[in-house]
Amino acid sequence: MACDDPTIFFFENLPAGAEYALTISGPSGEFSAAPDFTEGNTRIVVPLPTPPGTVTLPPAPGRAHGVSIVILFATSSTVKVEARCHGQSFCREVSAAAGEQVALIHALRMATN
Amino acid sequence: MLTKKAAVILVGGMMWICVPATARAQGICEPIETVMACLARIRVVLGAEPDRTAAATAAKNTQLTTGKKTETGLDQLAGLGSSVKDFVPLLQTTGLLGAVNKDDKTGIVTIALNAPFLGSTGTDESKDKSLQLKATVDTTAELFEPLKKLIPDANREAVAKQLIDAKPDAQNLTLHASYNILSRRLGRNFSLHQDTLDALFAEALGAVAGPRAAFTQRVLDLANAVSVDFTTTLWNEIAAADRAKIEDGILAIVRAEKEFDAILSREMRAAGLDVYGQLVNNQPQFALTVTRGFRDDLFGPDLVTGRVSFEMGVDNTLNKALGRYNGTCDTAAAACLKAYSAFTSKPSTRSAIKAGNRLSVFGEFVHNLDYHYTSAPHALDLTIAKATGWSAGLQYGRLVGVDDAGTASGRFDASIQWEDPAQDDADSRFVASLTVTKKLGDLSIPFGIVYANKEKFLTGVDHGLSANVGLKFNLFPGTK
Numbered sequence: 001m002a003c004d005d006p007t008i009f010f011f012e013n014l015p016a017g018a019e020y021a022l023t024i025s026g027p028s029g030e031f032s033a034a035p036d037f038t039e040g041n042t043r044i045v046v047p048l049p050t051p052p053g054t055v056t057l058p059p060a061p062g063r064a065h066g067v068s069i070v071i072l073f074a075t076s077s078t079v080k081v082e083a084r085c086h087g088q089s090f091c092r093e094v095s096a097a098a099g100e101q102v103a104l105i106h107a108l109r110m111a112t113n
Numbered sequence: 114m115l116t117k118k119a120a121v122i123l124v125g126g127m128m129w130i131c132v133p134a135t136a137r138a139q140g141i142c143e144p145i146e147t148v149m150a151c152l153a154r155i156r157v158v159l160g161a162e163p164d165r166t167a168a169a170t171a172a173k174n175t176q177l178t179t180g181k182k183t184e185t186g187l188d189q190l191a192g193l194g195s196s197v198k199d200f201v202p203l204l205q206t207t208g209l210l211g212a213v214n215k216d217d218k219t220g221i222v223t224i225a226l227n228a229p230f231l232g233s234t235g236t237d238e239s240k241d242k243s244l245q246l247k248a249t250v251d252t253t254a255e256l257f258e259p260l261k262k263l264i265p266d267a268n269r270e271a272v273a274k275q276l277i278d279a280k281p282d283a284q285n286l287t288l289h290a291s292y293n294i295l296s297r298r299l300g301r302n303f304s305l306h307q308d309t310l311d312a313l314f315a316e317a318l319g320a321v322a323g324p325r326a327a328f329t330q331r332v333l334d335l336a337n338a339v340s341v342d343f344t345t346t347l348w349n350e351i352a353a354a355d356r357a358k359i360e361d362g363i364l365a366i367v368r369a370e371k372e373f374d375a376i377l378s379r380e381m382r383a384a385g386l387d388v389y390g391q392l393v394n395n396q397p398q399f400a401l402t403v404t405r406g407f408r409d410d411l412f413g414p415d416l417v418t419g420r421v422s423f424e425m426g427v428d429n430t431l432n433k434a435l436g437r438y439n440g441t442c443d444t445a446a447a448a449c450l451k452a453y454s455a456f457t458s459k460p461s462t463r464s465a466i467k468a469g470n471r472l473s474v475f476g477e478f479v480h481n482l483d484y485h486y487t488s489a490p491h492a493l494d495l496t497i498a499k500a501t502g503w504s505a506g507l508q509y510g511r512l513v514g515v516d517d518a519g520t521a522s523g524r525f526d527a528s529i530q531w532e533d534p535a536q537d538d539a540d541s542r543f544v545a546s547l548t549v550t551k552k553l554g555d556l557s558i559p560f561g562i563v564y565a566n567k568e569k570f571l572t573g574v575d576h577g578l579s580a581n582v583g584l585k586f587n588l589f590p591g592t593k
Contacts, residue, residue: 006153007162008332008366010343029303030390032314038329064336068329072314072381074303074390099387101377103370105329107336109343 003080003091007104011085013111016059018086020108022067023053026079031071033079038066057085060110067106073098140348141360148343148351152335152363161370220253243295251285257413260486260495272491276411283409287416291402297440298432301396306431309442310389313453316446317384324373331369335362384450385434385457391466392434392457395426414484414497424473429465467515476505481535502535524550542567 011020024033037055057065071079073096083090083106094102142151156162215222225247256273264272277283295302318325336343339355351359381387399422406416432439434456435449442449456462484497507529514522526548533541548561 006149008149008152008156010149010336012342012344027303029305029307029310029393032307032310034315034318036325036329038326038333062337062340064333066329066333066336068325070318070325070377072310072386072389074310074393098390099381101374101381103325103328103373103377105332107332109336112340 003093005090005092007092007102009090010107010109011088012109014057014086014108015111016057018057019054020057020067020085021054021083023082024069024079027075027077030075030077031073031079033069033071035067035069038068057108057110062112063110065108065110067108069104071102073100140356141363142348144349145347147345147347148341148359151348152366155363156367156370159367161367161374220251222250222252224248243293245291247289249287249289256411260493263493263495264491276488280409280411283411285408285412287404287406289402289404291400293398293400299396300398301394303393306393309435312443312446313384313386313450316450317381317386320380321373321377324376328369328373331366335359335366338362383454383458385454388457388466392429392431395429396431397423397425399423410484410486414481417480418478420475420477422473422475424471427465427470427472428462429470468511468513470511471509473508474506478503479535500535502533504530504532506530522552540567
């Protein structure tokens with residue numbers, strides 16, 4: 001199954017209370033990932049790596065929450081980023097050389113009502 | 114090289130800010146693509162997002178060429194230590210028997226032996242892989258050389274073949290056990306340092322919090338600008354007014370992303386995290402290896418060997434970088450990052466990392482058990498008493514002329530070694546060697562000097578000095 005979603009990804013039409021779950025996996029000790037959940041001005045760190053870091057989405061009709069994920073590669077390797085929310089899923093395998101960083105953003109667009 | 118379409122988008126992107134939305138006749142998105150697909154494509158075209166497929170290929174190539182950039186073939190000359198000898202886990206499969214590999218060149222079959230009962234191996238990344246067991250079987254069936262020399266020249270090969278053929282089930286098996294001590298200060302197991310990397314990275318990210326938040330906000334601005342579904346609605350189904358907002362949003366994201374990426378890269382380098390992996394790979398490693406050979410008398414006496422070795426990078430290790438914060442980085446992240454960055458930002462450290470300085474010391478023994486072979490039909494009778502040979506040495510190696518891509522133009526190696534052979538008729542000797550290798554593409558030209566105070570296995574020789582110039586060429590680029 002393809003695992004090449006865009007690194008800026010939109011989850012659509014989410015209800016308040018939906019659960020967003022994030023998993024980042026790769027060779028142990030060879031990368032570090034720092035995900036941040038942004039709700040307005042609130043910055044919440046999503047715990048990693050497993051079990052999946054989860055956030056219950058607060059109400060924000062017609063607006064979007066954001067998750068910013070930055071990955072540092074200590075070796076040339078591949079890291080798999082997976083997320084699920086309200087039946088929608090995201091999968092992306094990111095490869096980079098040692099010492100490089102990759103940033104991904106998930107926009108969680110809430111339903112209007 | 115940019116395609117014609119990419120060039121149009123680039124020019125369009127630059128002009129976009131100056132042109133009123135109502136005057137834009139040509140959009141930057143394709144009529145039958147979604148907003149999310151358009152955004153992904155435009156980011157690649159405008160250079161905000163690297164082509165990840167190409168990046169994956171490049172990363173793979175980097176791994177494949179690392180050895181090629183640094184190898185010089187010196188480990189095959191005068192027994193010099195290679196700069197990239199690491200203790201690599203052998204066992205990756207479950208069950209008692211692991212992978213079986215045959216080296217067609219040497220005829221040696223290697224069988225990895227899993228030892229889950231010792232809690233040392235397995236497929237789980239978190240498991241300690243410090244213990245390795247393997248068996249090797251020599252399938253070449255060569256008659257023991259001293260025995261072969263007892264056969265008259267005239268029919269030596271014929272008799273040797275006759276002896277070997279007469280015993281098709283003759284064994285030549287060696288069991289190997291290696292133990293590599295793994296801790297925060299010893300060994301190169303990345304997983305033991307995960308908490309350190311996480312703490313350093315999280316702390317270093319503080320310097321880019323503003324640009325990171327700005328980049329995220331630009332994405333949220335686009336998400337909040339219009340109400341169309343970005344994953345299913347096609348561009349040509351979106352109202353013109355919304356298209357203009359989306360296009361403005363996409364370009365704002367690209368600008369913010371490029372700015373963030375540049376600052377992120379700069380700050381991570383300033384923090385020294387770009388060389389973190391190399392520091393781990395230069396950590397000291399202490400390894401013990403013991404082998405026991407079970408050989409039919411046709412192949413020689415049974416052997417027991419042991420080797421203890423210690424290897425370390427010089428001024429380029431994680432131990433040096435962390436200092437007293439080694440193991441406590443997650444509880445004192447700010448101070449730990451400060452110490453780490455101060456070390457990695459020193460020009461001398463950067464230089465040592467590039468050079469890949471390695472120093473190693475070793476001691477080993479080879480013990481042969483009592484041996485007695487007789488063959489009346491061929492008038493052969495050979496006895497070798499049990500004995501032990503010892504050797505110890507010190508080796509140093511470094512790359513020279515390393516460019517920014519990590520490719521070395523040459524290499525320097527030096528070693529000293531003391532040997533005390535098991536045979537009674539051979540003196541112990543001291544050997545020193547210096548080798549400089551110049552790399553010219555796939556061609557390696559080593560210049561070496563070897564000094565020995567005694568010639569091996571001979572008595573009565575005071576000093577020996579030899580110089581050699583070699584040529585090593587990789588006939589098959591892409592292979593090692």
